[in-house]
Amino acid sequence: xxxxxxxxxxxxxxxxxxxxxxxxxxxxxxxxxxxxxxxxxxxxxxxxxxxxxxxxxxxxxxxxxxxxxxxxxxxxxxxxxxxxxxxxxxxxxxxxxxxxxxxxxxxxxxxxxxxxxxxxxxxxxxxxxxxxxxxxxxxxxxxxxxxxxxxxxxxxxxxxxxxxxxxxxxxxxxxxxxxxxxxxxxxx
Numbered sequence: 393x394x395x396x397x398x399x400x401x402x403x404x405x406x407x408x409x410x411x412x413x414x415x416x417x418x419x420x421x422x423x424x425x426x427x428x429x430x431x432x433x434x435x436x437x438x439x440x441x442x443x444x445x446x447x448x449x450x451x452x453x454x455x456x457x458x459x460x461x462x463x464x465x466x467x468x469x470x471x472x473x474x475x476x477x478x479x480x481x482x483x484x485x486x487x488x489x490x491x492x493x494x495x496x497x498x499x500x501x502x503x504x505x506x507x508x509x510x511x512x513x514x515x516x517x518x519x520x521x522x523x524x525x526x527x528x529x530x531x532x533x534x535x536x537x538x539x540x541x542x543x544x545x546x547x548x549x550x551x552x553x554x555x556x557x558x559x560x561x562x563x564x565x566x567x568x569x570x571x572x573x574x575x576x577x578x579x580x
């Protein structure tokens with residue numbers, strides 16, 4: 393592990409990458425806001441685990457940026473890629489604050505989460521691209537198919553013309569051979 397990555401200007405959320413994602417892995421975006429994660433939450437001062445998905449091998453899913461999770465997760469998950477595992481440390485104002493959340497989380501607790509980003513998905517009923525992008529893609533595909541069909545038709549006509557020319561040449565040669573022997577008498 394190297395130096396923690398500071399994700400907020402006040403240092404309230406930091407991230408240590410425990411396992412890097414593959415270079416071509418995707419990150420959450422406006423078009424892929426739904427994330428699936430595995431995680432384990434611990435109290436920073438005691439190391440006591442207060443929540444985990446690893447016990448029952450479940451996945452926790454949520455949409456980034458809707459306030460459905462603590463601020464630290466909205467911030468940290470945006471910086472992750474699918475397949476990455478990171479240790480996220482969050483100060484109380486980025487976690488549950490002075491109210492706490494569960495009886496096992498004291499007020500004003502700093503929390504540490506080990507989080508694996510398993511997947512990023514689009515919202516249900518939406519696609520990764522916009523409708524206009526999809527229409528443009530389909531129009532381009534249609535145009536490509538039309539050009540391809542026209543090219544095939546032109547090639548077919550050229551083959552037929554070439555066959556007709558070849559047949560005409562053969563016929564002309566046959567006619568020429570037939571006419572060679574006509575009009576000449578045999579010498580006696």
